[in-house]
Amino acid sequence: MQEIRLASRPSGWPTADNFELVELPTPELGPGQVLVRNQFMSVDPYMRGRMNDVESYVAPFEVGKALDGAAIGEVVASNAESVPVGATVVHGLGWRDYAVLDAKRVRVVDPSAAPTPSAYLGLLGMTGLTAYVGLLDIAQFREGDVVFVSGAAGAVGSVVGQIAKLRGAKRVIGSAGSAEKVRHLIDDLGFDAAFNYKDSSVRDQLRAAAPDGIDVYFDNVGGDHLEAAIKFLNKYGRVALCGAISQYNETSAPAAPRNLALAIGKELNLRGFIVGNHNDRMPDFVAEVGGWLREGKISAQETIVEGLANAPEAFLGLMRGENTGKMVIKLGE
Amino acid sequence: MQEIRLASRPSGWPTADNFELVELPTPELGPGQVLVRNQFMSVDPYMRGRMNDVESYVAPFEVGKALDGAAIGEVVASNAESVPVGATVVHGLGWRDYAVLDAKRVRVVDPSAAPTPSAYLGLLGMTGLTAYVGLLDIAQFREGDVVFVSGAAGAVGSVVGQIAKLRGAKRVIGSAGSAEKVRHLIDDLGFDAAFNYKDSSVRDQLRAAAPDGIDVYFDNVGGDHLEAAIKFLNKYGRVALCGAISQYNETSAPAAPRNLALAIGKELNLRGFIVGNHNDRMPDFVAEVGGWLREGKISAQETIVEGLANAPEAFLGLMRGENTGKMVIKLGE
Structure with missing residues (x-):
């Protein structure tokens, strides 16, 4: 072996x-x-x-x-x-x-x-459960929310966006790192809007994609993505802090987000989580996501x-x- | 007039x-x-x-x-x-x-x-209600918690610390901006530990004051106070984001906190709030804090x-x- x-x-x-x-x-x-x-x-x-x-x-x-x-x-x-x-x-x-x-x-x-x-x-494993718990329990997603997810073409992000749509999001916005991924998000996964964060600033692109602001941000990236999300989160917005891949390989501390104080007046809620402590949600997850999979409503x-x-x-x-x-x-x- | x-x-x-x-x-x-x-x-x-x-x-x-x-x-x-x-x-x-x-x-x-x-x-007004709601509802204070509050000699902070003690905190730590305020926190208000943030870094002083970490941080200050708190928050720690006085008069964005990604693994919950949306708690607040005031257990x-x-x-x-x-x-x- x-x-x-x-x-x-x-x-x-x-x-x-x-x-x-x-x-x-x-x-x-x-x-x-x-x-x-x-x-x-x-x-x-x-x-x-x-x-x-x-x-x-x-x-x-x-x-x-x-x-x-x-x-x-x-x-x-x-x-x-x-x-x-x-x-x-x-x-x-x-x-x-x-x-x-x-x-x-x-x-x-x-x-x-x-x-x-x-x-x-992936979809039926810890990755899918991460998306499910993070969106529904940590970020307290509600029907009608505008949802932004970073790393949206990744294992977790792609499931977050699809669950949000299936659960009645008003609008789902994703960021990814290539034109092909952006196409995939919109054409294959049903995102309402998506952008390539390498094209220009996340802030400008998110502003354009979310003219009415966002209610939920599912963060896989950290840094300037998180800062832009804080800027455009609406009152009572919620953030699931799931990952910070932009900084895992950096040897100095990130400069962003620099606008966390906006969380006071907007009464934002930012919650970090790891999926390992949420195995009690596995039965609900398997029932709901497994059902969508059998019906061909979700893909991975x-x-x-x-x-x-x-x-x-x-x-x-x-x-x-x-x-x-x-x-x-x-x-x- | x-x-x-x-x-x-x-x-x-x-x-x-x-x-x-x-x-x-x-x-x-x-x-x-x-x-x-x-x-x-x-x-x-x-x-x-x-x-x-x-x-x-x-x-x-x-x-x-x-x-x-x-x-x-x-x-x-x-x-x-x-x-x-x-x-x-x-x-x-x-x-x-x-x-x-x-x-x-x-x-x-x-x-x-x-x-x-x-x-x-103050104590019986919006200031006191801010302390009450922030500590009990937003930061979800629980008996036995170690609590850190910044701006602890201020109107809100001084009430936060006293409520935490009266509600059974294991340890209450405060920061303030003078030796006289530090003395006041310990001698007059019953804080377990306090430090002058101007003496040396908040991080070093908080580490010394909280050898077992903290469970709740009530933030009136932002910036390096918030960064230090994030560093020493224990698993499932909670932060009430109430104020950021360190940056209200700054014309550039603050460099701190730079360690927000620690919130993921520690599963921290950071919540901003403003008291105006919590007037429903006024009766509970008046009953409890007014009672302590009549009994001479709280002062302002x-x-x-x-x-x-x-x-x-x-x-x-x-x-x-x-x-x-x-x-x-x-x-x-």
């Missing part, structure tokens, strides 16, 4: 040298354990924070040890009755082609309920990279915004 | 030239109106924002017209049965010695229920300046932090 380890900690932008692919013998299974052949693994922006030696909501990766993250695969050996050989399971040991886990650390899923197993890492593009050895480069591409929708690595044959 | 008008709009720090004292004949009372001889008027930091020509939650003051704000006085003539001569009333036409108002625009209060009528502008220092002509200078002093507790102007004989 093979795994990818953290070879060294990056300062600023990571490089291929920070990762190391290692060959290992297949381990023995202990009692109650299963051997999973991973089919897909996820790369996510939050992993960048775990490459730093900083205490956060998840422990940092350790130098010289394998990285981890969401993965889905097939059980090929089992010492646990509850999880038989042949089961498809979601678990937390990505960044390797085979994983050994206690049976209670895997979740059995029905591969026939999804268009592809990788959907359990994926950017698929093949082979474990290419996972580090895929992760770096994710940080550069090279994905549309969920970035996943296809493993094995 | 006399009133103070906005002579010109300031850029940066206001000066005496921005104000003009004008003599007027006493106006005729219309039907349903009352004439109030003002005894005390309030100067408040939020008035600085109204001196700018910027749409906000309250309309800007108009150049060439009288300023306004909270005041308390005695009805000396009345065309309204509901508000007889001799009644003590709170209303919104400060910055003048006599005010003419429709009777429905005044609130009759019991002067014997307060140590001084000016308490209705005042900084009293005499004479309408001195109101502009008092307001400027307020912006420089020259007050301890509520700054009020005593009017009339």
Whole structure:
């Protein structure tokens, strides 16, 4: 089996040298354990924070040890009755082609309920739940709201925008980093307006896209996106602080937002969240989003990279915004 | 009668030239109106924002017209049965010695229920309600919380700290701008810790004062205070964004806070508010804080300046932090 380890900690932008692919013998299974052949693994922006030696909501990766993250695969050996050989399971040991886990650390899923197993890492997984919880619970979305989402062509943002439309948003606006992504948002995902943040200032483009202001901002980016959103948020506006990808690889503190004091008079509510504490919403999420998926009302593009050895480069591409929708690595044959 | 008008709009720090004292004949009372001889008027930091020509939650003051704000006085003539001569009333036409108002625009209060009528502008007025609503509703204070309040010797901050103690805070920490204010917080108001933000960085002093972090931050100041609070807020910390006096007179955008992205992993909740939308809490507030006042459990220092002509200078002093507790102007004989 093979795994990818953290070879060294990056300062600023990571490089291929920070990762190391290692060959290992297949381990023995202990009692109650299963051997999973991973089919897909996820790369996510939050992993960048775990490459730093900083205490956060998840422990940092350790130098010289394998990285981890969401993965889905097939059980090929089992010492646990509850999880038989042949089961498809979601678990937390990505960044390797085979994983050994206690049976209670895997979740059995029905591969026939999804268009592809990788959907359990994206639209039907933590990514989709992040969008669902962030929009509905954290930002307290209400029918008739004008919603702005940054990183809108990304794994989370693309789901946020679609849920907002399906739940009755008055207008959904997205920002992304290329003309093709902007086209995708409007033509494929049904956004009402979208812009390429590289074309000119976020502030000017958001002003043009939101003539009546915005009620909800779902932030995946931070920095000048957040500052522009604060400027154009309406009274009682709500912000879900989900990510800040604009600053994960910066070594100096961001200059923006500089206008947080506007939150006083506008009575804004800004809430940070991480999805791990909202698993109680999984049943509602699966029922509602799974239903839309079956009815063909929601879709999720994926950017698929093949082979474990290419996972580090895929992760770096994710940080550069090279994905549309969920970035996943296809493993094995 | 006399009133103070906005002579010109300031850029940066206001000066005496921005104000003009004008003599007027006493106006005729219309039907349903009352004439109030003002005894005390309030100067408040939020008035600085109204001196700018910027749409906000309250309309800007108009150049060439009288300023306004909270005041308390005695009805000396009345065309309204509901508000007889001799009644003590709170209303919104400060910055003048006599005010003419429709009777429905005044609130009759019991002067014997307060140590001084000016308490209705401070501890028992909008100032106290601001502290109450901000701490309990906006920051969702819970017994056992560690609370940090900036501008802690000011009108709102001093009440926040005392309510937190009375409601069972584990520890209450305040910042202020002089050694005497720091002494006042600890010796007179029962704060557990306090520091002078001019002594060294807020970050270092807050770290020392809050070895276990903070759960609630009540922000009257913004800028580096807010940045330090975000740094030391514990998981699920809550911030009431009430004021940003550090930047009201600045002509460039503040550099801080630069660490708002920490709100994601810590799942912080930052909420701006203005008290005007929370009048529904007035009965609870009067019952609880009025009770503490009668029992001698809460106190409110005042900084009293005499004479309408001195109101502009008092307001400027307020912006420089020259007050301890509520700054009020005593009017009339």
